[in-house]
Amino acid sequence: MKLKKGTQEFIGHFTATLDGKPPTVTSIDTFVRNRWCGYVSRDKNTFAMLSEYANVCVQSDPAFASAFHAYIREIFEGETRKAMRTYKADMVFIPDDMVINPVHIGDLSNADFVRAFKSLQDFLYAVYDEIECGTPFDWGFPTWSDLTWYGLIQNRVIMLLNALVSCGHADDNVLIVDKQRFADHAKKRIDEQLVCRPMESTTLLLDRLSKMGMQIEGYHDANIPVFGVSFPDNPHVVSVICAYFKETNPKNTNHIRYFSYRYVQDPTTQSHETFFLAKTDSEPAHLRKIYYWLYDEAIKHGFNPTGEEKMYCYLYKKGSKEWLLVGKGSSYHEEEFLHSANYSMSVKFAFPKIYHTHPDKIEWLKNRFPASFATRWGGCYKCKKKKGTMENCKNRVITNPDKRMGCVKGYFYFHDPTFDDIKEFVALYKLEHNMEV
Secondary structure (H helix, E strand, O other): OOOOHHHHHHHHHHHHHHOOOOOOHHHHHHHHHHHOOOOHHHHHHHHHHHHHHHHHOOOOOHHHHHHHHHHHHHHHHHHHHHHHHHHHHHOOOOOOOOOEOHHHHOOOOHHHHHHHHHHHHHHHHHHHHHHHHOOHHHHOOOOHHHOEOOEOOOOHHHHHHHHHHHOEEEEOOEEEEEHHHHHHHOOOEEOOEEOOOOHHHHHHHHHHHHHOOOEEEOOOOOOOOEEEEEOOOOOOHHHHHHHHHHHOOOOOOHHHHOOOHHHOEOHHHOOOOHHHHHHHOOOOHHHHHHHHHHHHHHHHOOOEEEEEEEOOEEEEEEOOEEOOEEEOOOOHHHHOHHHOOOOOOEEEEOOOOHHHHOHHHHHHHHHHOHHHHOOOOOOOHHHHHHHOOHHHOOOEEEEOOOOEEEEOOOOEEEEOOOHHHHHHHHHHHHHHOOOOO
C-alpha cells in the first residue's frame, strides 16, 4: 500500500522537524500544535495523513507507528478525562427543599422527584468518575476522526440520555426506546455535533452504562424492534429524565450542554432567568458575585436577559444591541482543544470608537492585559477580505516588541479580570456605545 502524494510530502515536512532523532509523542504533539489552524477540515486532514502513514509504516517505521498511536490515545483520552473532571466540578446537586415545576412532576410527589433527580446526579457523577479513571475510548468517546468545530466539548452521556428519551416513551418506570428511531436520531445534530454517531461508539457507551447500574434490555436482540431502559436503584429516574428532556424547549439545547436541576425547578421560585442560574451555579463565589452584578447592571441600563449565550457568555440585549460579553473561554481559536487555556473568566470586547477618541483607555488595556494584544488570533477577516491584507487595515493595533496585529473592529479577549477590572470594562463599554457613565 502506497502513500498518497500529499501524505508523502506532509510526512517529509514532519521528518525534517525531527533533525535525525526518532519520532516521539512529544515531537508529534509539537508538530501538530504548530500546524493547528482552527479549521476542522484542515486540522482533521493533518491527523488523517499522520494516521495514514502510521498504518502503512508498521514494518518500515515502527517507531513512528507506535508513537502516533500513543499520541492519539494520550491527547484525546486526556482531553476526555479533563472534560469529566469539569463535569464533576460543575455538578450542583439539587437541594432537598427544591420546589419542582408542577408540569414536570406528573404522578410523583415533589419529594419523590427531588430524590430521583438526586439519584440521577449520583449516577452521572459515578459515570464521569469511572470514565476519568478508566479508558475513555472504551466508552466510545471521540478520537481524531470525530472532531467537530467544538473540539471535544461534548457531554456524550447527557446527549445519549436525551436521544433515548427523544426516541422512546415511559411505561411503568421503563423507558421503551424504538431502535429504528434511535438509529435515525444518530444523524441529527445538537449544536453542530452529531448526537450518537458513530453507532458503534454509542453501543460501547450503552454497554458501559449497563455495568454502572442503568439496566438495558433487548438492545442486542435483533428480533425485537425496541429496547428497555430502567434504573433499578430508583425506578422514578425514568420519569425524571423524561420530564427533563421532553418538557424543555426543543429549540434550545442549553439543558443538554449545561445539565442542571434549574430546568425542572418551579420558575416562580427562581431569583434570575433559568439559564443564567444554570450557567453560574457552579462558579466559585467571587465569580458568581461578578455575574450577578453584571446581571443587575444590564437590566439597569435597559438590557434584557435572553436565556441564550454568545461565545460562552450569557447574552443580554436591548433591541439588536448586546451588553458587554463576559464568560468562560477565550477566542474561537483558543477554544480549540490543542490551544485551550484554563481561564476562569474572560471579557470579549470590541472598541473601534474609543480606540480613536480615548487613546489613554487603550494604553490602560495594553498595560493591564498585554497578552490580549499579543495573541496570534487577532486578525480581522472582514478587513482582510475587503482590503487584502491586515497591513492595509486602518484600525489595526500593533504591539511591540513582537509586532503582532489585531483589528479594533473585532473582539479582543481579556482574561481573568478582577471585579474592579470588570467595573472598568463596563465604563469602557458605556463610552464605546455613548451611554451615560
